[in-house]
Amino acid sequence: MRTRIKNAQVVFPDMIAAVDVVIENGKIADIDPAVQTPADEIVDASGLHLLPGMIDDQVHFREPGLTHKEDLAHASRACAKGGITTFLEMPNTVPNATTRELLEQKLNLAAEKSIVNYGFYIGATPDNIDELKQATRTPGIKIFIGSSTGDLLVDEQEALERIFAETTLPLTAHCEDESTVRANREQVGETTDVADHSRIRDHRAAVIATTRAMDLAFRHDHRFHVLHVSTAAECNFLADHQELVTGEACPHHLFFNVDDYERLGTLVQMNPSLKTADDNEAIWQALLDGRLQVVATDHAPHTLDEKRQSYPKSPSGLPAVENSLALMLNEVNRGRCTIDQVVHWMADAPARVWDIVGKGRIEGGYDADLVLVDMNKTQTVSNLTQLTKCGWSPWDGVELTGWPVRTWVHGHTVFAEGKITAEQPGREAKYDHPRGGYWATQY
Numbered sequence: 001m002r003t004r005i006k007n008a009q010v011v012f013p014d015m016i017a018a019v020d021v022v023i024e025n026g027k028i029a030d031i032d033p034a035v036q037t038p039a040d041e042i043v044d045a046s047g048l049h050l051l052p053g054m055i056d057d058q059v060h061f062r063e064p065g066l067t068h069k070e071d072l073a074h075a076s077r078a079c080a081k082g083g084i085t086t087f088l089e090m091p092n093t094v095p096n097a098t099t100r101e102l103l104e105q106k107l108n109l110a111a112e113k114s115i116v117n118y119g120f121y122i123g124a125t126p127d128n129i130d131e132l133k134q135a136t137r138t139p140g141i142k143i144f145i146g147s148s149t150g151d152l153l154v155d156e157q158e159a160l161e162r163i164f165a166e167t168t169l170p171l172t173a174h175c176e177d178e179s180t181v182r183a184n185r186e187q188v189g190e191t192t193d194v195a196d197h198s199r200i201r202d203h204r205a206a207v208i209a210t211t212r213a214m215d216l217a218f219r220h221d222h223r224f225h226v227l228h229v230s231t232a233a234e235c236n237f238l239a240d241h242q243e244l245v246t247g248e249a250c251p252h253h254l255f256f257n258v259d260d261y262e263r264l265g266t267l268v269q270m271n272p273s274l275k276t277a278d279d280n281e282a283i284w285q286a287l288l289d290g291r292l293q294v295v296a297t298d299h300a301p302h303t304l305d306e307k308r309q310s311y312p313k314s315p316s317g318l319p320a321v322e323n324s325l326a327l328m329l330n331e332v333n334r335g336r337c338t339i340d341q342v343v344h345w346m347a348d349a350p351a352r353v354w355d356i357v358g359k360g361r362i363e364g365g366y367d368a369d370l371v372l373v374d375m376n377k378t379q380t381v382s383n384l385t386q387l388t389k390c391g392w393s394p395w396d397g398v399e400l401t402g403w404p405v406r407t408w409v410h411g412h413t414v415f416a417e418g419k420i421t422a423e424q425p426g427r428e429a430k431y432d433h434p435r436g437g438y439w440a441t442q443y
Contacts, residue, residue, distance in 0.1 A: 001040045002029070003411065008045035008372065011052075011343045013361055021050060023368035026410035031364055045372055048405065051343050052362050053085025053116075053369030054325055055350040057139070058227055058248070058296040060317065061087070063109060065094025067389075070301045074389035075321065076114040076426065080415040081387055082322035083404035085116050085369035086359055086429055088139050088350075091123030096152050098123045099131045103138060107428055115414050115422070117359070117369065119429035121172070125151045126159040132167045139354040139431055140170035140225070145177070145209045153178065160212075164220040170354065170437060171217070172225040175209035176201055176272055194269055194311040195261045201273040207233045214245055223437050225353055228253060228298050230272040232282030238291045243439045246353050248294035249283045249345075251324050256280075256394070266307050266314035267394045270298075287345060288337065293438055294353060295345040297324045301390035319388045323381055323395055329373060329402025339375070352438045357430040368411035377403045387420075 002024040009016050010031075022030040022039065030037065056079070062070040079087055089106070091097035097106055103122050110118040121142040122135045132141050143163065144152045154160060155178045164171065184200045210226055214237060217224035226247035229235060238247045256268050257277045268274060286292040300317025307314055328342045351360025358367040381395040407415040412424040435441060 001411070002038065003041040003043060004033070004037070004039035005043045005045050005050055005370075005372075008048050008050035010050045010362055011340055012363075013344070013348055016049075016340060021362060021370075023370070023408065023411045026368055028362060028364055028366050028368050031362070043406075047376070048372045048374055049339060050362065051083070051339075051371050051373060052347040052360055052366075053371050053407065053409070054083050054346045055086045055088075055356065055360060056084045056296050056299070056321060056324070056346075057088045057294060057350040057354060058250070058298045059087045059089050059321065060092065060298070060300040061089050062093060062301070064106070069303055069306075070319075070389045072110055072113040074387060075299070076116045076118070077420050078319075078322040078387040079116045080407045080409070080420060081404070083325040083371035083373065083407055084321055085371070085407065085409050086118070086356065087116060087321070088119045088121060088354065088429070091121050091142050092144070092152055096123050096125075097121070098125050098128050098151070100135050103135065107137060111425060111428065114426045115420070115424060116409050117426040117429050119354075119356075119431075123152050124154050124163050126154055126156060129162055129166055132163065132169070135169065137428070138169065139356070139429070140172055141167060143171060143173040145173050145175050145213060160216055164216040164222045167222075169433065170223045170225065172227055173209075173213050174227055174271070175213055176205045177208035177212070180205040180208055191312070192310050194266045194314065195258060197269050197311065197316075198258050198261075198273040198275065201271060203231045203233065203275060206231050206272050210234045211237060217245055227296075228272055229283060229286070229292060230275050230279065232279050235282050235286035235291050238286065246294065246438045247286075247292045248296050249287055249292050250296060250298045251320050251327050252298070252318060252394070253283055254280060255327065264394055266309070266311055267318065269307075269311065269314055269316050270318065271316040284336065288341070293345070293349040295324070295328065295342075296350065297321050301388055303390055304392050318394050319386070319390055319392065322387055323393055323400075325371070325373070326379075326400045326403045327395070329375060330400040333375065333401045349438060352441045355431045355433045355435045355437060357432050359429070368408055370408040371404050372406040373402060374405045375402045377401065377405065379403055
């Protein structure tokens with residue numbers, strides 16, 4: 001089937017242009033075709049912007065093992081609604097994805113259940129170096145330099161040195177220094193005040209771990225991606241360490257800070273923790289000036305009953321995939337950033353960081369993973385309409401202007417007119433790691 005999308009403002013990496021786009025056999029077949037070019041379906045996108053599908057490179061979809069919180073079926077539908085056509089999921093499921101066999105099991109689950117494209121990181125442990133060296137069907141290796149579940153904590157210097165020295169896949173990490181967190185927890189003492197979470201997981205814990213990881217990356221000449229940057233200091237470090245290191249921001253560190261504990265309590269309890277309003281502004285500025293390259297959600301859902309437990313029994317994490325693009329488009333309408341910057345941060349840059357083949361841009365021959373957005377559509381986020389299995393959002397009640405209205409995955413419409421419209425399965429993301437990552441590829 002050949003579909004022609006007409007009259008949209010099409011967002012390319014280097015410009016926005018009013019051209020038609022033809023999709024066929026799951027690919028972008030033509031851009032600005034001749035008027036007489038035939039099509040089986042005409043989509044009139046007057047007044048809308050056509051974007052490449054968003055790529056969320058940091059999610060926790062909880063399957064297997066924790067599916068009472070979230071699962072691949074619900075989460076992938078939430079992605080489609082939110083304009084996300086590819087996700088990369090973290091290894092801290094149950095069991096932890098620390099072997100090629102366990103990684104393949106997750107890939108098989110997604111092939112059955114996900115309606116968007118998918119990929120899964122392999123998790124590092126202190127003693128699985130051989131698995132890390134032989135893994136191929138993965139965007140990269142995830143290290144938890146700080147508290148985690150199962151056997152994923154890698155805090156000993158010798159183990160970290162081996163991972164950075166002996167593996168070749170791109171590396172990424174949760175960076176919070178474990179010894180600093182433990183010392184802070186002891187100093188704070190017994191507490192039920194969730195605001196203490198940001199005192200326990202303080203600026204220093206994030207900065208120490210990020211600095212440590214970046215030192216390892218540069219000594220071993222190993223590509224490294226800093227997840228969920230939460231402090232101004234980390235942004236400043238990244239300014240001096242480009243060409244090998246990339247970094248990302250998450251919506252909760254852009255839009256929430258310690259002042260929001262009074263209003264939202266444990267709903268905004270996160271790891272890394274929320275920091276100050278000054279840190280919010282520093283992270284925004286780092287995105288705008290290119291020190292940070294990616295915006296990803298760290299979608300980490302828990303049930304409302306779990307989140308509403310008193311601190312510290314309450315778990316860290318929040319859902320975000322179906323609202324992240326709208327949150328950023330709302331900022332476009334407010335004048336904080338431009339729509340082409342949002343597309344860069346949420347589509348082109350993550351595709352380049354992780355060497356994802358055929359995704360992240362509207363370009364001939366690329367996969368027809370696309371999203372139409374209405375920059376004039378105003379809608380209020382509501383817990384009642386969330387597709388994520390946990391059924392809530394910390395932005396419940398917030399009015400946003402700029403929303404996805406139609407999503408294609410490999411040329412199939414999976415979301416339109418406010419509904420999931422197809423159960424067409426997504427596909428496993430493919431990687432060309434010799435391509436060299438963000439700094440080795442052209443903007």
